[in-house]
Amino acid sequence: MLGAAAALAGCTSTNWEADCETTAQGVIECPVEHRPPSPDLDAELLDGTRFDPAGHRGQVVVVNFWGSWCPPCRAEAADLEATYQATRDQGVAFLGINIKDERDKARAFEQGRVTYPSLFDPGSRLALDFDIPPNSIPATIIVDRDGRIAVVIRQAVRQEGLQPLVERVATEAPAPPADSADG
Template sequence: MTSLMSRRALFAAGGAALTMALAACTSEDPLAKQANAGDNKNYIAGDGTVHEFASTERKDPVAFNGTLFDGSTVDAKDYLGNVAVLNFWYAACAPCRIEAPDLQALYTDFKADGVEFLGVNVRDEKATAEAFERTFELSYPSVVDKDGGVLLAMTKFVPPSSVPTTLVLDKQGRVSARIMGVAEKGTLKALITSVLAES
């Protein structure tokens, strides 16, 4: 009887330890938690984590090309010499709707400084994307990326299911900062101002 009780106590302790270990693993990975939640919200929103890369830590210039919703084409090389902001979004993404007015405001604020903004729409048809742009009065262009071409080219910086994600590119076309999740206005403004000040 005592032996049976001891075994039960050991099993209970082991189960509790396993539960705590699993909780510790998942608590440090908010993206994994969302992916495993099974709530069918169709996006994984980052937690607003900001990564800023010192000039000496930046990799090669990004490379991508795509077609805008107006039919014109765009290439990463078009932005060389200017600071650029790339925002990955789609219309039904709730965090994308939260950040849209701030992105437009920052585009307006920094336009005179030569800062370029480019949306990368990862899911929508033209009519849906344009309705979103009208609703939030977005005046900067967006790439049609339903085929995932731009997203695939940027997977070093943008996890495929993490929308929204915002990248700031320096004048050499290198990623100087990344925000995974809603781009808080003050944070993004500081990141743009910082890279603009670089010689």
């Protein structure tokens, strides 16, 4: 889940990504049986309040790493917002993670661009937990309903490329509870 204890810090393409497919467009898609758990997203939002990952259990969560200083991040903001608006009624949540930024600049960047919340990660701790080097943003990750990483995109996104991926993950059924087979 979003609060999973296992983190991806230190993972490289020789670890969990080895069992995933990389498309010609550079999108990494992980089959259900090889998806790693998402790192914990219990952190502070840009407005200073605490984000509660429990509020998104059972949802697909699209996580976008961005900075106000990043031109490709500015370019993709409208496509992210459009995809969010088009998929949020399908049990999809969006969450930005602002890195290497000042809080005021990050808030100013978001205003009028996106309506979903962003975590404040000036030290890039969360980016590193997700194996996203801070110098390689923007990056977008799709976390499935079971809190596992389904898709990793380490480049700017466009709605026509992102939305079908989000919708496909949103149509997947969550895994049954582990104890349901024991009866």
